Each structure stands twice: as structure tokens, then as C-alpha cells.
Amino acid sequence: MAMANNNGEGRGTASFPPWIMITLRTIGSIAVTMLGLMFITFIIGRVMPIDPVLAIVGEQASKSTYDEAYQQLGLDRPVLVQFFYYVWDVLHGDFGDSLLNARPVVDDIKRVFPATMELATLGVTMGIVLGVPLGVIAAVRRGSWIDQIARVVALVGYSMPIFWLGLMGLLVFYGILGWVGGPGRVGIFYVDIVPSVTGMILIDSMLDGNWEVFKNAFSHIVLPASILGYYSLAYISRMTRSFMLEQMSAEYIVTARVKGMSESAVIWRHAFKNIRVQLITVIALSYANLLEGSVLTEIIFSWPGIGSYITTALLSADMNAVLGGTVVVGLVFVLLNIFSDLLYKVFDPRAK
Amino acid sequence: MTMINVKNLNVWFGRGRDRVDAVKGATFAVERGDSFGLVGESGSGKSTILRAIMGLAPDWSGQITVDGNVISGRRKPAFYKQVQMVFQDPYASLHPRHSVDQVLGETLFLHGFEGIDTRVAKLLDDVGLGAKFRFRYPHQLSGGQRQRVAIARALAAEPQILLLDEPTSALDVSVQAEILNLLADLREERGLTYVMVSHDLSVVGHMCNNLAVMKDGEIVEIMGVDALRNMQAKHPYSQHLLEASV
Numbered sequence: 280m281a282m283a284n285n286n287g288e289g290r291g292t293a294s295f296p297p298w299i300m301i302t303l304r305t306i307g308s309i310a311v312t313m314l315g316l317m318f319i320t321f322i323i324g325r326v327m328p329i330d331p332v333l334a335i336v337g338e339q340a341s342k343s344t345y346d347e348a349y350q351q352l353g354l355d356r357p358v359l360v361q362f363f364y365y366v367w368d369v370l371h372g373d374f375g376d377s378l379l380n381a382r383p384v385v386d387d388i389k390r391v392f393p394a395t396m397e398l399a400t401l402g403v404t405m406g407i408v409l410g411v412p413l414g415v416i417a418a419v420r421r422g423s424w425i426d427q428i429a430r431v432v433a434l435v436g437y438s439m440p441i442f443w444l445g446l447m448g449l450l451v452f453y454g455i456l457g458w459v460g461g462p463g464r465v466g467i468f469y470v471d472i473v474p475s476v477t478g479m480i481l482i483d484s485m486l487d488g489n490w491e492v493f494k495n496a497f498s499h500i501v502l503p504a505s506i507l508g509y510y511s512l513a514y515i516s517r518m519t520r521s522f523m524l525e526q527m528s529a530e531y532i533v534t535a536r537v538k539g540m541s542e543s544a545v546i547w548r549h550a551f552k553n554i555r556v557q558l559i560t561v562i563a564l565s566y567a568n569l570l571e572g573s574v575l576t577e578i579i580f581s582w583p584g585i586g587s588y589i590t591t592a593l594l595s596a597d598m599n600a601v602l603g604g605t606v607v608v609g610l611v612f613v614l615l616n617i618f619s620d621l622l623y624k625v626f627d628p629r630a631k
Numbered sequence: 632m633t634m635i636n637v638k639n640l641n642v643w644f645g646r647g648r649d650r651v652d653a654v655k656g657a658t659f660a661v662e663r664g665d666s667f668g669l670v671g672e673s674g675s676g677k678s679t680i681l682r683a684i685m686g687l688a689p690d691w692s693g694q695i696t697v698d699g700n701v702i703s704g705r706r707k708p709a710f711y712k713q714v715q716m717v718f719q720d721p722y723a724s725l726h727p728r729h730s731v732d733q734v735l736g737e738t739l740f741l742h743g744f745e746g747i748d749t750r751v752a753k754l755l756d757d758v759g760l761g762a763k764f765r766f767r768y769p770h771q772l773s774g775g776q777r778q779r780v781a782i783a784r785a786l787a788a789e790p791q792i793l794l795l796d797e798p799t800s801a802l803d804v805s806v807q808a809e810i811l812n813l814l815a816d817l818r819e820e821r822g823l824t825y826v827m828v829s830h831d832l833s834v835v836g837h838m839c840n841n842l843a844v845m846k847d848g849e850i851v852e853i854m855g856v857d858a859l860r861n862m863q864a865k866h867p868y869s870q871h872l873l874e875a876s877v
Contacts, residue, residue: 533718534725537685539706553727627728
């Protein structure tokens with residue numbers, strides 16, 4: 280996708296400064312990627328052997344009711360024309376109405392995406408804060424007990440089914456110990472108390488200064504976020520470890536030691552600085568994975584996020600909702616990709 | 632006066648059944664201002680001796696004395712101010728994302744020098760690189776230019792001893808002579824002591840006053856460079872090595 284961008288060596292057109300060329304090319308690549316994604320999802324939606332009309336009118340509807348709904352949805356036009364109209368609408372911020380609840384899909388996404396984003400951001404932050412240092416230490420003290428522990432932690436993280444971990448977490452920390460809030464984003468008494476600004480309850484309650492809601496929301500999010508955080512920790516710590524091992528065995532590290540530098544400066548100032556670029560890619564990827572919505576976690580914790588939204592929509596043949604959700608997830612991937620490309624250029628002087 | 636004294640040095644890697652003895656009972660002394668060569672085939676332990684002196688080999692026994700001080704354990708910054716090393720491969724030994732300025736500046740900073748700006752310019756001048764190389768990155772330099780930067784980096788701390796680990800073997804033949812002449816000039820100007828590892832007898836013959844011949848981790852013979860030139864080696868392996876290089 281956007282990773283394929285070369286480093287902006289736009290010499291073809293002499294009349295524009297290079298940064299304009301880079302921006303234009305970036306926008307172009309976003310457009311092509313998104314159009315391709317929408318086209319494929321749209322076609323899949325149209326060729327699927329499910330009837331969106333039936334989902335609306337019901338099985339008992341008469342032929343005339345059926346035909347009317349059929350025309351209203353624009354299904355009588357050629358598929359390409361339908362696609363064109365769809366793209367036109369999307370460009371105007373209209374993803375169509377959900378077939379199930381007859382509300383605009385945009386409104387649904389505005390509701391579910393912040394919920395996922397809140398969860399994913401907290402999760403990936405935990406993964407970074409714990410995973411990166413763990414990976415670095417494991418690499419520097421290769422073969423020591425801490426390396427072994429990091430290995431086991433990561434292995435368990437990779438191989439444990441998330442729904443099992445979620446259920447056990449709920450059983451132990453909510454059911455038995457009562458340390459955390461249960462499923463859902465806030466307790467039933469706290470629903471819709473703070474005005475929705477960002478859609479993320481932690482931030483909204485902070486903005487509102489309502490710390491009781493904040494505390495309750497935090498007690499609800501901490502368990503699912505920890506579970507997602509554990510998964511990204513497993514991935515991030517392993518990748519950090521292998522990136523660091525590669526750098527620490529390079530000869531310029533020996534040079535740095537010979538310079539008379541302290542070992543911690545060698546590790547952090549030389550080796551770690553050089554893995555930042557690779558690390559950013561890994562972190563962006565695992566963040567994107569969480570933003571896509573972890574369906575199982577969302578279902579177990581009754582978290583009204585985008586993962587469970589798309590899944591529910593898919594199971595009830597609500598193609599407008601599926602398409603809308605897919606476009607948003609795709610956009611997130613593309614934007615994170617571009618973001619990591621940008622940081623790449625900031626951190627690597629050779630890319631300038 | 633003896634600058635470096637190595638007595639009965641053993642260096643090994645791994646332990647138990649995996650143990651490899653890289654250097655066995657090496658003993659030699661280098662006078663102040665001398666240039667001492669270590670020659671031998673690949674894997675004979677010559678580079679390992681330099682690494683042991685530099686504190687880069689984890690397991691060793693014996694005694695190493697530098698300028699009258701017995702060294703052991705982790706080297707202190709003061710040690711690295713006195714002893715510096717130039718590595719074999721200038722493509723690998725320079726930090727890939729640091730400019731020449733950063734490489735030299737950092738070393739100067741670590742050893743507490745003042746006037747870093749003028750010192751960096753002076754160092755570049757000393758190794759025959761102009762001011763235009765100052766803000767380049769290693770990938771923008773040729774092999775010879777990189778090795779000059781590596782030498783400038785080693786000289787930045789103003790050491791008395793330079794350990795040279797095959798400093799020219801990764802370079803083109805035409806560039807090799809330039810670097811060797813630079814090293815010879817620097818030694819003369821600054822009164823440096825060199826320990827140089829090479830598998831190339833003609834390089835050692837050009838650069839060194841005395842040399843040790845190594846085989847399988849042991850020093851088999853120590854001789855003057857005159858003996859080398861007159862093919863007067865005593866040990867059969869040294870004779871063999873001399874004949875092979877004629």
C-alpha cells in the first residue's frame with residue numbers, strides 16, 4: 280500500500296517543489312487504495328447470495344412491496360452505476376442507511392469507532408510501555424532468566440485463545456475478586472451522564488470533570504484493554520528483541536564501546552535509536568490490528584465497538600453497514616501506514 | 632620503556648565442550664613508540680589478542696599491562712582515552728546513521744574535550760579529509776574515506792596506543808597504500824605506539840619494527856623486521872609463511 284511509496288525522489292516535474300509532489304502522490308495512493316477497497320467490498324456485497332430487500336420487507340411481503348423496496352435501494356440499476364453513486368455519496372459523508380435500524384451508517388460508526396479506538400489506544404499503550412523495555416532487556420541479557428521469562432510471556436500471549444483469557448479474566452477479576460467493572464463501557468447508572476464530545480468515555484468524562492464516571496469507565500475498560508495489551512506486548516516485545524539483537528551484534532556497537540561510552544548509552548543512544556524505525560512499523564501494525572476491532576474481545580466484554588458492529592451487520596446482511604465499517608477500517612490502516620512512513624523520514628537521516 | 636606487556640594470555644570462547652581456545656599462552660612486549668605486528672593465518676587468534684586488550688573478549692586469563700598499569704575487569708573511560716582501536720571493516724564499524732561530525736563529536740564529548748568544533752575540523756584535516764566531508768553520512772563515503780574517518784575517530788581521544796585490526800584488508804589495493812602511509816605519518820608525528828594485526832607480510836614489513844608470528848592461537852616466533860626482510864625465520868611455520876609470501 281502506501282509503504283510502496285519511494286522516498287519522494289520526484290524529479291520528473293521540475294515546476295513543483297518536491298514536497299508538493301510527495302503530497303500529491305500520497306493523496307493519490309490513498310485514493311487508489313480506498314477506491315480499490317470499496318470496489319472489492321461493494322462487489323462482494325452485491326454478489327453475495329443474500330437478499331438485502333428481504334431483510335427489510337420480510338418474507339411475508341407482497342410482490343409489489345418487494346419491488347418498491349428493490350427500486351428504492353437502486354438495485355435495478357447496473358452494478359457499476361450503483362458503485363458510482365455509492366462512491367459519490369461516501370465522498371459527501373454519506374454511507375447510506377443501515378438496513379436494520381434505518382439509521383444513517385455514519386451515525387452508527389461515530390458511535391462504535393470511538394469505543395474501539397479508546398480500547399485499542401489503551402491496549403497498545405500498555406503493549407508499548409511494557410513490551411519495548413522487556414524486549415530490549417531480553418536482547419541485552421540474552422539467555423538470562425529475564426529473557427526466558429519474556430519468551431514464556433510472549434509464547435503464552437501468542438498461543439492463548441483470547442476468548443478464554445477474556446472469560447477467565449472476567450471470572451477472576453470481576454466475578455471472584457470484584458476488582459474491576461464488568462462487561463460494557465460503564466455501569467448502568469452511569470450511562471449517558473457525560474455529554475459525548477469525542478465518543479471516548481474516559482476523555483469525555485475528563486472534559487466534563489466528572490471523575491466518578493471516569494473511575495467507573497476506567498474500571499470497565501481496564502480488563503479488556505489489558506487483554507489486548509497483553510497480545511500486543513507479546514508481539515512488540517518479540518520484535519523489539521530481535522531488532523535489538525541484530526543491532527547489538529553490529530560492529531559499530533563495538534566501536535561505540537571502544538569510544539569509552541557507558542553500556543547503557545551504547546544500548547539506548549546507539550542501538551535503540553536505530554531500531555526506532557522498524558519498531559514504529561511494528562507498533563503501527565499492531566495498533567491498526569486493534570483498531571480493526573477485536574471481535575471476540577468486544578463480544579465477551581459487551582463492548583459496542585466497530586468489530587462487533589461489522590460482524591453483526593455481516594450476519595444480518597446489512598451491506599451498507601459492512602461497507603461503511605470496512606471503509607473506515609481501511610482508512611485507518613492507510614493513515615497509520617502513511618504516518619509510520621512520515622516518522623520513518625524523521626528518524627532516518629538517510630531517507631532525507 | 633615497555634608500553635604494552637602481555638604475559639601468558641589465554642582467551643577462550645564458550646564453555647564446557649563448546650569451549651574454543653582462541654589464544655593460548657601469548658607473551659609479548661611492545662616498547663613505547665614501537666610498531667608491533669601480529670601475523671598469521673585467519674583464525675590464528677591475532678585479532679582476539681587486540682580484542683582482549685581492548686576489553687572486548689569476555690573470558691581471558693593472564694596479565695595485560697598498559698603503561699605500567701595492570702588492567703582487568705571492565706575498562707574505565709580513562710583506558711579508552713589511552714588506547715584506541717581501528718577496525719577491519721569501515722563499512723560495518725561506523726554508525727550508519729551518524730554523520731562524520733556526530734561520530735567525531737561524540738567521542739570528543741565523551742572524553743570531556745573542549746572546543747569540539749575546532750577539534751573536529753582539525754581531526755578531519757589530520758587524516759586528509761577536508762571540511763566538506765564533515766556532515767556526510769558513512770554511506771556517502773568511499774571505503775578509504777570511511778577508514779580515514781575511523782582513524783580520525785580513534786585519534787579523537789588523543790590516545791598513546793592504537794590497535795589496528797587489519798586496517799587495510801577491506802580496501803582496494805590502491806587505497807591501501809594511502810591509508811598505510813597516513814598511519815605511518817601519524818605515528819611519527821604523534822609518537823604513537825602501534826599494535827597491528829595483518830595477514831599480509833608486506834604490510835607488516837612496511838609498517839612494523841617487530842612482529843610475532845601466530846599459529847593456532849600460539850605465538851610461535853617473535854622477530855625483528857630485518858629478520859623478516861632477510862628471510863631469517865627460525866620456526867618452520869614462519870619460514871613457510873615467508874616463503875609463501877615471496
